[in-house]
Amino acid sequence: MKVLLVTGQLAVETVVIYAKQSQVETEVAALKIAVAAFLTPQTIIDGLKGKPLLGFNIILTPGLLRGDTIAITKAVGIPTFKGPRYAADLPPVLDMLCEVELSTTTPADELLQEKLTAKALAEIEKVENQRDTLLQKPGNMLVGNVAVGKDFPLRVLAEIVDAALMDKEAVQETARRFALAGADFIDVGMVAGESQPEKAAQMIHWVKEVTDLPVSIDSLNPEEIKAAVQAGAQIVLSADAGNLEAIAPYVKDVTVVVIPTNQNIGYIPKTAKGRVQFLKETITKAQSLGVNRILADLIVDPQEILESFIAFKEFAQQNPEVPLFVGISNVTELFDVDSVGLNAVLTRLSAEIGGGILLATEKSVKAKGTVAEEVTAAKMMFLAKKRGSVPKDLGIDLLILKDKRVHEAPYDRRIEIDAKVVIVAPEKVEPAPLDCLGAFRIFIDRSSSMIVAVHYALLNPNKPVNIIKGKTAGVVYAKILTMGLVSKLDHAAYLGSELAKAEIALRTDKSYLQDSSCF
Numbered sequence: 001m002k003v004l005l006v007t008g009q010l011a012v013e014t015v016v017i018y019a020k021q022s023q024v025e026t027e028v029a030a031l032k033i034a035v036a037a038f039l040t041p042q043t044i045i046d047g048l049k050g051k052p053l054l055g056f057n058i059i060l061t062p063g064l065l066r067g068d069t070i071a072i073t074k075a076v077g078i079p080t081f082k083g084p085r086y087a088a089d090l091p092p093v094l095d096m097l098c099e100v101e102l103s104t105t106t107p108a109d110e111l112l113q114e115k116l117t118a119k120a121l122a123e124i125e126k127v128e129n130q131r132d133t134l135l136q137k138p139g140n141m142l143v144g145n146v147a148v149g150k151d152f153p154l155r156v157l158a159e160i161v162d163a164a165l166m167d168k169e170a171v172q173e174t175a176r177r178f179a180l181a182g183a184d185f186i187d188v189g190m191v192a193g194e195s196q197p198e199k200a201a202q203m204i205h206w207v208k209e210v211t212d213l214p215v216s217i218d219s220l221n222p223e224e225i226k227a228a229v230q231a232g233a234q235i236v237l238s239a240d241a242g243n244l245e246a247i248a249p250y251v252k253d254v255t256v257v258v259i260p261t262n263q264n265i266g267y268i269p270k271t272a273k274g275r276v277q278f279l280k281e282t283i284t285k286a287q288s289l290g291v292n293r294i295l296a297d298l299i300v301d302p303q304e305i306l307e308s309f310i311a312f313k314e315f316a317q318q319n320p321e322v323p324l325f326v327g328i329s330n331v332t333e334l335f336d337v338d339s340v341g342l343n344a345v346l347t348r349l350s351a352e353i354g355g356g357i358l359l360a361t362e363k364s365v366k367a368k369g370t371v372a373e374e375v376t377a378a379k380m381m382f383l384a385k386k387r388g389s390v391p392k393d394l395g396i397d398l399l400i401l402k403d404k405r406v407h408e409a410p411y412d413r414r415i416e417i418d419a420k421v422v423i424v425a426p427e428k429v430e431p432a433p434l435d436c437l438g439a440f441r442i443f444i445d446r447s448s449s450m451i452v453a454v455h456y457a458l459l460n461p462n463k464p465v466n467i468i469k470g471k472t473a474g475v476v477y478a479k480i481l482t483m484g485l486v487s488k489l490d491h492a493a494y495l496g497s498e499l500a501k502a503e504i505a506l507r508t509d510k511s512y513l514q515d516s517s518c519f
Contacts, residue, residue, distance in 0.1 A: 008036035022094035036062040063107030084109035088405035116395030144214025150354040153382035158183035182375035190219040197227035204231035222246035248289035272311035323356030347377035473499035
């Protein structure tokens with residue numbers, strides 16, 4: 001196969017460099033337009049006139065080309081499709097030409113990503129469809145209606161921390177949000193040192209009203225555990241040497257997470273070996289009391305992470321039939337580090353020790369998004385383990401603030417030769433005079449994941465006239481313009497800047513404050 005790559009003058013060197021990274025034979029046609037994104041189907045048709053095209057099987061245009069490439073196909077007689085938007089994505093697109101059905105309207109990199117994602121999800125779905133067979137193997141079990149164990153992707157239990165201090169609306173909104181993020185279980189967190197069995201039962205009912213996911217109770221208090229199980233809780237977090245005898249009569253038909261502690265006397269072994277031994281003893285006691293649906297939690301200590309995972313690994317090697325519960329949010333919540341990378345690494349470690357369920361909490365502001373991050377990380381690590389690879393090029397990723405490849409167009413200073421170049425010194429910009437059509441306050445509605453522009457008339461700044469809501473800065477800005485709510489260029493520029501900041505804050509879970517920097 002021989003491919004003609006059409007581009008503009010400024011990008012030709014970059015396109016040549018990336019095209020050489022593929023085994024596919026290519027040739028680059030640099031048309032007489034500086035910026036590739038400014039090309040149109042007609043300018044490409046005109047630019048290819050008189051060029052020798054014999055021998056080419058496919059023509060790829062820039063992915064940012066406006067319009068449909070079918071007109072080019074008709075004009076030159078060679079199938080023409082949109083290539084990737086960024087030259088850096090040329091190698092994988094070229095290498096998969098025989099596997100991806102290209103489009104005349106959609107950039108090739110989008111199609112490639114869709115194909116890779118679909119392939120990854122299909123691999124996981126194939127395993128899920130073998131659930132009944134895999135559940136017969138040691139180390140796997142059914143928790144509620146969810147298959148858990150080393151032959152399945154890690155499952156995510158999302159805890160509503162301190163749920164006992166929240167009202168019904170807050171509990172249910174959080175449960176819905178966690179379910180939407182992909183959690184497999186919803187956990188109701190009680191308050192340590194208190195006994196509120198009626199509240200425990202009530203909250204289990206509240207959560208079950210808004211989701212079909214299995215619900216768990218996070219408490220060591222026997223009365224709270226009893227009430228929650230009677231209300232329909234299917235998992236108990238946790239049993240230890242201190243409460244086991246008291247809760248055993250009530251938890252024989254549910255799944256119990258057993259930990260190597262005795263909270264009644266404040267005891268927890270300090271070494272990995274000590275935790276493994278004490279947990280084995282506690283599980284043996286639980287089994288003697290008729291508690292057999294057990295998950296083992298060696299406890300992830302944020303001050304002794306390595307020692308904690310050594311304990312998990314040693315326990316798993318000695319007790320392969322017992323699935324593991326790994327509380328990685330113990331670390332995420334207590335590190336002043338962006339959660340996404342931390343959650344990915346901790347999930348990888350959890351996969352390596354054969355973990356079954358991950359704990360996800362979002363108590364602190366910096367941990368917001370942890371549930372979704374762990375859900376994605378769990379899929380990534382399962383695929384990597386299944387394929388015998390590193391978690392790279394899987395079709396699923398957690399790249400949020402950084403790119404896998406350099407996509408920005410390099411700045412070519414040659415364009416400055418005939419242009420007036422103005423270098424602006426950093427200085428505080430003075431506020432522009434108010435727009436006679438009104439002013440805007442910009443907010444983020446986190447409950448609906450929308451950007452909100454609240455429009456006030458100058459004569460009545462206390463009562464909004466219009467409220468425009470949308471998922472992106474572009475759609476909100478466009479609606480403001482079509483409604484005729486802006487009359488000044490500086491006001492329009494200001495709005496565009498603020499709406500863009502709001503979208504960045506919405507997508508990254510950063511705080512948004514109008515007239516303040518996001519970073």
